[in-house]
Amino acid sequence: MSAIDQLFADLRAAGRKAFMPFITAGDPDLDFTADVLRTLVERGSSMCELGIPYSDPIADGPVIQASYTRALEQGIKLRDIFGMLERLTPELPAPVVTMVSYAIVYRRGPERYVAAARAAGIAGAIVPDLPADEAQALADACRREGLSLIQLITPNTPRDRALRIAEQTTGFIYYVSVAGITGERTELPPEIAENVAWLREQTPLPVCIGFGISRPEHVQALAPVADGLIVGSAIVRRIAEASHKPREQVLRDIAEYVDTLLAAMR
Amino acid sequence: MPILPDASGRFGTFGGRYVPETLVGALDELAEQYAEACADPAFQAELDSLLWHYVGRPSPLYHAERLSEQCGGARIYLKREDLNHTGAHKINNTLGQALLTRRMGKHRVIAETGAGQHGVATATACARFGLECIVYMGAEDIRRQRPNVFSMKLLGAEVRPVTSGSRTLRDAINEAMRDWMASVGTTHYCLGSVVGPHPFPQIVRDFQAVIGREARRQCLDQLGRLPDVVVACVGGGSNAAGIFYPFLDDAGVKLLGVEAGGRSGAPGDHAAPLCFGSPGVLHGSFSYVMQDDDGQTADVHSISAGLDYPGTGPEHSYWKDIGRVEYTQATDAEVLTAFDRLARCEGILPALESSHAVAKAMDLAARLPADQVVVVNLSGRGDKDAAEIARLRGEEAGGLGEQERTEATERGKLR
Numbered sequence: 001m002s003a004i005d006q007l008f009a010d011l012r013a014a015g016r017k018a019f020m021p022f023i024t025a026g027d028p029d030l031d032f033t034a035d036v037l038r039t040l041v042e043r044g045s046s047m048c049e050l051g052i053p054y055s056d057p058i059a060d061g062p063v064i065q066a067s068y069t070r071a072l073e074q075g076i077k078l079r080d081i082f083g084m085l086e087r088l089t090p091e092l093p094a095p096v097v098t099m100v101s102y103a104i105v106y107r108r109g110p111e112r113y114v115a116a117a118r119a120a121g122i123a124g125a126i127v128p129d130l131p132a133d134e135a136q137a138l139a140d141a142c143r144r145e146g147l148s149l150i151q152l153i154t155p156n157t158p159r160d161r162a163l164r165i166a167e168q169t170t171g172f173i174y175y176v177s178v179a180g181i182t183g184e185r186t187e188l189p190p191e192i193a194e195n196v197a198w199l200r201e202q203t204p205l206p207v208c209i210g211f212g213i214s215r216p217e218h219v220q221a222l223a224p225v226a227d228g229l230i231v232g233s234a235i236v237r238r239i240a241e242a243s244h245k246p247r248e249q250v251l252r253d254i255a256e257y258v259d260t261l262l263a264a265m266r
Numbered sequence: 267m268p269i270l271p272d273a274s275g276r277f278g279t280f281g282g283r284y285v286p287e288t289l290v291g292a293l294d295e296l297a298e299q300y301a302e303a304c305a306d307p308a309f310q311a312e313l314d315s316l317l318w319h320y321v322g323r324p325s326p327l328y329h330a331e332r333l334s335e336q337c338g339g340a341r342i343y344l345k346r347e348d349l350n351h352t353g354a355h356k357i358n359n360t361l362g363q364a365l366l367t368r369r370m371g372k373h374r375v376i377a378e379t380g381a382g383q384h385g386v387a388t389a390t391a392c393a394r395f396g397l398e399c400i401v402y403m404g405a406e407d408i409r410r411q412r413p414n415v416f417s418m419k420l421l422g423a424e425v426r427p428v429t430s431g432s433r434t435l436r437d438a439i440n441e442a443m444r445d446w447m448a449s450v451g452t453t454h455y456c457l458g459s460v461v462g463p464h465p466f467p468q469i470v471r472d473f474q475a476v477i478g479r480e481a482r483r484q485c486l487d488q489l490g491r492l493p494d495v496v497v498a499c500v501g502g503g504s505n506a507a508g509i510f511y512p513f514l515d516d517a518g519v520k521l522l523g524v525e526a527g528g529r530s531g532a533p534g535d536h537a538a539p540l541c542f543g544s545p546g547v548l549h550g551s552f553s554y555v556m557q558d559d560d561g562q563t564a565d566v567h568s569i570s571a572g573l574d575y576p577g578t579g580p581e582h583s584y585w586k587d588i589g590r591v592e593y594t595q596a597t598d599a600e601v602l603t604a605f606d607r608l609a610r611c612e613g614i615l616p617a618l619e620s621s622h623a624v625a626k627a628m629d630l631a632a633r634l635p636a637d638q639v640v641v642v643n644l645s646g647r648g649d650k651d652a653a654e655i656a657r658l659r660g661e662e663a664g665g666l667g668e669q670e671r672t673e674a675t676e677r678g679k680l681r
């Protein structure tokens with residue numbers, strides 16, 4: 001059983017939901033990324049999603065784009081990110097999955113990328129620009145190495161296609177709350193609950209919701225219908241403040257924010 | 267040659283569809299609607315009529331006698347896409363896509379533009395069909411192609427400056443894609459070149475192939491034979507694909523694509539992925555691209571906004587690998603020389619993009635015997651570039667009066 005399967009089995013047994021923050025690797029540097037990951041897990045995050053900075057992220061809104069740019073301006077390389085994770089993951093009591101463009105995976109080669117990710121202690125990959133139709137080579141490599149390949153289903157995915165995507169997915173299904181790019185939103189579409197409920201009837205896989213979630217009221221509304229919630233831009237925005245605030249302060253702000261959302265989840 | 271792309275949108279190993287799930291449905295719909303349109307004689311008839319009466323097709327195949335004489339070798343013929351309505355080949359594609367937009371029942375169109383020619387052509391087609399039009403354009407390109415920015419606005423389009431990244435074509439495509447992620451239900455993305463996810467490389471090639479079909483027929487009619495060489499500039503590669511495609515099976519016709527050689531062959535100094543790049547994924551497609559060893563897109567440079575792009579069309583990557591088309595590059599300096607030559611001895615101001623093809627055609631013609639024929643795709647007119655060339659001249663070498671030179675230098679500093 002993979003680390004992610006185990007996590008969701010435990011959560012389901014306990015009747016709890018996963019809280020999954022997203023942050024960008026190397027924003028503003030990898031030491032701080034490690035500190036943020038530790039803080040997120042200490043406060044009770046079940047899993048962390050780490051964005052591998054990419055030069056042309058078409059699924060991302062301004063906040064995450066800017067964080068990728070900051071990280072790349074520091075000259076961050078994939079091997080540095082994997083190096084940091086190799087040291088950090090053994091002491092981190094929660095799985096880490098990466099959000100990574102297929103441009104980066106392809107450049108390494110799917111086999112080599114997956115092997116290196118496993119060696120760094122990474123539990124899964126989310127590849128937002130790799131639709132299921134193109135994912136076979138990576139899915140095969142992931143299966144051989146035991147890396148979960150988390151695939152995305154969106155509000156405009158037809159239901160028969162959603163079932164095919166679910167069949168190819170391991171770890172959990174990432175249900176994208178809105179047709180659009182990442183970024184905080186005040187309101188989320190009302191049909192999320194129905195779509196996620198339908199999905200959870202069709203597949204034994206956990207279904208987690210991401211994109212746009214940022215407020216306690218979102219968490220309150222969506223936690224009951226899903227297996228987990230993903231929160232990105234709202235945290236990345238706080239990390240951006242490290243440019244003009246003491247890092248200790250930023251970590252405290254993040255902890256406080258996470259506490260608020262976790263309280264809304266219970 | 268096999269008929270490509272295959273059902274998965276591949277040209278050999280190149281192409282495909284590397285996009286977020288959110289866009290897959292719209293791409294499927296576009297591919298379906300396009301297939302239906304191809305099978306519908308009324309669609310083709312309407313497009314043909316527009317190309318004839320509105321664009322002014324067929325564009326002439328013009329024997330550039332004085333240019334040929336000066337080069338001292340083969341005869342050079344220009345396929346005059348610069349004479350099309352809106353001044354470039356881009357209109358061939360945007361009218362086709364506007365008809366598809368209407369078929370799909372969509373009312374809003376977005377586009378990216380580099381040189382502004384595709385933006386103007388999209389704004390024009392949208393005005394003609396009563397569609398809302400939004401054009402994303404890099405801030406650097408807005409600066410260097412200003413005349414086209416005004417035209418787009420006059421045509422009723424909204425021009426949205428893109429200030430992220432290199433502030434050029436690549437970033438404009440990123441922004442257009444992001445818009446499309448949120449608007450895909452109601453909006454058509456009118457991509458301007460043979461790049462991006464399937465079916466765009468196929469659709470744009472097919473709409474541009476009218477250039478090659480005409481040129482081939484004109485060669486037979488005017489010269490009684492096929493040309494020896496066909497030369498075109500390659501940014502994303504639409505004008506090149508359009509003129510090459512109908513000649514692919516003519517084994518005796520050599521095809522030459524000219525990329526932006528920029529300042530030099532050093533990384534960051536050029537925009538020539540087919541000459542210097544490697545296969546990778548960018549903007550939804552697998553193709554040659556300028557990238558670093560992590561797969562991050564590399565910075566590129568070209569004097570011409572329309573070629574200032576780190577990627578290229580997947581079908582060009584395929585043609586390169588099977589050896590059907592040869593790809594080379596022309597430097598900024600060679601391009602300016604070619605621009606001057608064509609202006610002075612033929613009275614034609616070519617676009618800086620097209621001047622890349624002219625530069626290599628001149629080199630080639632000089633080395634070929636007089637009975638050979640070189641056809642150049644003159645993809646667009648150069649009015650949009652006049653001010654930028656003056657600015658560059660002011661900085662570099664004079665040619666302007668003292669006062670203009672000072673002004674031009676000041677403007678250069680301001681950027």
Ligand SMILES: Cc1ncc(COP(=O)(O)O)c(C=O)c1O
Nearest residue numbers: 383501502503504505572645646
């Ligand atoms: C006149 C002209 N030629 C060529 C190009 C390059 O595009 P493509 O390679 O798709 O023909 C452009 C693009 O803006 C253009 O305006």
